Amino acid sequence: MSTMYRFNGLDDRPIRVASDAPLLDFTARFFGLWPFEAEGTAIADLADITIETVDGGFRLRHPVLDGGTQEVPDAAEAANQLVGLLAAEQLARRSDLIGLHAGAAASPRGLILFVGDSLCGKSTLALQLARRGARFFGDDRLLVAPAGTDGHDSPTGIGLGLTPRMRLPVHEGAGGALAAFVEGNAVVEHMDWQGNPIIAYLDLGLDTFDAAPFGTTLPIAAVILPERRDDDPDALDFGTGSKGDAALALVRQSTAPGMDARGHVAAAALIAGSVPCLHLVYGSSAVAADLVVERFDIS
Numbered sequence: 001m002s003t004m005y006r007f008n009g010l011d012d013r014p015i016r017v018a019s020d021a022p023l024l025d026f027t028a029r030f031f032g033l034w035p036f037e038a039e040g041t042a043i044a045d046l047a048d049i050t051i052e053t054v055d056g057g058f059r060l061r062h063p064v065l066d067g068g069t070q071e072v073p074d075a076a077e078a079a080n081q082l083v084g085l086l087a088a089e090q091l092a093r094r095s096d097l098i099g100l101h102a103g104a105a106a107s108p109r110g111l112i113l114f115v116g117d118s119l120c121g122k123s124t125l126a127l128q129l130a131r132r133g134a135r136f137f138g139d140d141r142l143l144v145a146p147a148g149t150d151g152h153d154s155p156t157g158i159g160l161g162l163t164p165r166m167r168l169p170v171h172e173g174a175g176g177a178l179a180a181f182v183e184g185n186a187v188v189e190h191m192d193w194q195g196n197p198i199i200a201y202l203d204l205g206l207d208t209f210d211a212a213p214f215g216t217t218l219p220i221a222a223v224i225l226p227e228r229r230d231d232d233p234d235a236l237d238f239g240t241g242s243k244g245d246a247a248l249a250l251v252r253q254s255t256a257p258g259m260d261a262r263g264h265v266a267a268a269a270l271i272a273g274s275v276p277c278l279h280l281v282y283g284s285s286a287v288a289a290d291l292v293v294e295r296f297d298i299s
Contacts, residue, residue, distance in 0.1 A: 002018045002019060002020050002041070002042035002044075002050075002051075002052070003018075003019055003020075003022075003023075003038050003039075003040070003041065003042055004016055004017070004018055004019075004038070004039040004040055004041065004042040004043065004046070004047065005017045005018075005019060005023050005024075005036050005037065005038055005039060006036060006037055006038075006039045007031075007034060007035070007036040007086060008034065008035045008036065008214055008215065009090060009093070010090060010093075010094065010143075010158070010215055011093075013093070015048050015049070015086055015089050015090065016039070016046055016047050016048050016049075017036075017047060017048065017049045017050070017051065017082065017086075018042035018043070018044055018046075018047035018049070018050045018051070018052075019042070019050070019051035019078070019082075020051055020052055020053040020058060021051050021058050021075040021078040021079060022075055023036070023079055023082070024038060025075070025079075026075070026076060026079035026080075028163070028203055028204060029076075029079070029163060029187055029189070029201050029203075030079050030080055030082070030083050030162070030163055030201065031079075031083070031161070031162065031163065032161050032162055032163035032164075032204045032211065033159075033161030033162075033204060033211055033212070033213040033214055034086070034160055034161035034162060034213075034214040035161075035213070035214060048062070048089050049061065049062045049082065049085050049086070049089060050062075051078050051082065054071060056073065057071055057072050057073040057074060057077075057078075058071070058072050058074070058075065058077075058078040059071050059072075060072065060078060060081055060082065060085065062085045062088070062089065064085065064088040064089075064092075065085075076189070080189065083141075083162060084141075086160075087099060087141045087143075087160060087162075088257075090143070090160075091143065091255065091257060091258075092257055092258070094143075094258065095257075095258025095259065096145065096146075096258065097143050097144065097145055097158070097256075097258070098143070098144045098145075098146070098250075098254045098255070098256045098259075098264070098267055098268070098271075099141065099142075099143060099144075099254060099255045099256070100113070100115070100141075100142045100143070100144050100250065100253060100254045101115075101122075101140060101141065101253040101254065102114055102115045102122060102138070102142050102253060103122035103123050103124075103125055103126030103127075103138070103139045103140075104126055104136075104137035104138045104139075104142050104157055104159070105126045105129035105130055105134040105135065105136055105137055106134055106135035106136075106137060106212070106218055107129075107134055107221055107296035107297065107298050108296070108297050108298070109221040109222075109296055109297065110154075110218055110219045110220055110221030110222075111137060111156075111157040111218040111219065111220045111221055112129070112134070112221055112222050112224060112292065112296060113142075113157065113220060113222070113223045113224065114126060114224050114226050115223055115224070115225060115246070115249045115250060115253050116225050116226050116227070116249055116253070117252075117253075119228070120226045120227060120228055121171070121226045121228045121282075121285050122139065122226060123139035123140065123164070123165070123166060123167075124166070124170075124171060124174050124178070124285045125224075125226060125280075125285055125288065125289060125292070126138070126139045126164075127139060127164055127166065127178065127202075128174070128178060128285050128286060128288075128289035129289055129292060129293065129298065130164075130209045130210070130211070131177075131178065131181065131209060131289075132289060132290070132293050132298060133293075133298050133299050134293070134298045135210045135211065135212055136164060136209060136210065136211040136212065137157060137159045137211075137212045137216070137218070138159055138160060138162060138164075138212075139164045139165065140162065140165070141160055141162060142157055142158070142159065142160065143157070143158035143160065144156070144157055144158070144220070144254075144271065145158065145217075146267045146270045146271055154219045154220065154274055154275070155219070155220045155270070155271040155274050155275065156217050156218065156219050156220065157217065157218055157219075157220055158215065158216070158217050159212035159213070159214065159215070159216040159217075159218075160214055161211075161212065161213045161214030161215075161216075163201050163202060163203075163204055164201070164202045164204075164211075165189070165199055165200065165201045165202070166182050166186065166199070166200050166202065167198065167199060168182075168188070168196075168197045168198050168199065168200055170182050171228075171285065173228070173230075173233055173282075173283055173284040173285055173286070174284075174285045174286060175284065175285070175286035177286070178285075178286065181208070182200060182202065185202050185203055185208050186200035186201060186202050186203070187200060187201050187202075187203060188200045189201050220271065220274075220275050221275060221276070221296065222275055222276045222277070222278055222296070223241075223246045223249075223250070223271070223272060223275055223276075223277045223278070224241075224277075224278045224279075224280050224292070225241050225245060225246060225249055225277070225278070225279050225280065226280045226282065226288075227279065227280065227281045227282070228282060228283070228285070229281060229282065229283045230283070232283045233283035233284055234283055234284075235281055235282055235283040236281065236282050236283065236284075236287055236288065236291065237279075237280075237281040237282075238278065238279075238280050238281075238282075238288070238291050238292070238295065239278065239279060240276075240277070240278060240279070241277045241278050241279035242277065242279075243272045243273055243277045244272075245277070245279075246272040246277035247265075247268045247269045247271075247272035247273075248268075250268035250271055250272060251264065251265055251268045254268065280292070
């Protein structure tokens with residue numbers, strides 16, 4: 001019999017998930033600081049997202065999925081895939097928000113966003129800042145409200161309380177301290193076809209660093225475009241970046257289902273035009289993080 005789980009929403013309407021998979025077993029691993037609770041026996045017509053048992057696994061149902069469904073082999077992967085559906089459902093309810101793929105950490109000046117293509121080091125840099133005293137806001141999914149939304153005078157980030165994750169092995173430029181931290185505080189979730197660990201989730205239940213709960217808001221202080229130089233471990237340059245490049249990166253790394261193409265581009269341009277946009281070239285994320293910490297008075 002399915003259980004109805006009630007996840008917090010940004011307004012008074014919760015997100016309801018009817019699930020045959022035991023989601024409470026995966027709270028710390030995936031949802032981190034996105035509060036939810038078992039509500040009782042599921043009523044299918046009331047569910048926003050459904051996870052049902054099928055032969056050999058589970059089937060997820062939500063309109064954002066290709067064909068409306070997705071099959072996964074076990075409960076852990078069902079919970080993992082649910083993260084994206086929760087974010088999509090929340091985003092679908094707010095046509096004024098953008099869903100951004102970015103690393104984010106708080107500074108005394110506001111939220112620092114790391115935005116760029118895959119493997120540029122967004123997640124690692126956000127975690128490096130968190131290890132140096134910044135409040136962790138996310139390394140994957142973040143909601144952004146452009147200036148003027150909800151009465152805010154500047155663009156604002158909204159944390160989802162999702163558990164941070166890291167690619168394995170930790171990049172050698174991240175330094176031994178971060179590699180040891182990940183090894184001691186992570187749960188390996190994904191392996192490659194040879195059985196080598198490739199993705200790990202960090203356990204926020206160990207109070208390893210300060211992380212923002214679901215719904216926490218903070219004005220954006222800067223958009224940083226990271227450029228990792230794997231061929232030059234000593235590379236380091238941090239300066240003013242192009243607002244046009246920042247706007248393009250924001251468009252490429254975001255979704256805005258409630259906006260048409262013109263509105264999406266305009267919102268990204270508004271965000272980039274409202275805050276400093278910086279370009280960070282680095283070989284070592286540890287050294288780069290020290291520089292960002294100094295620039296933004298993080299302690």
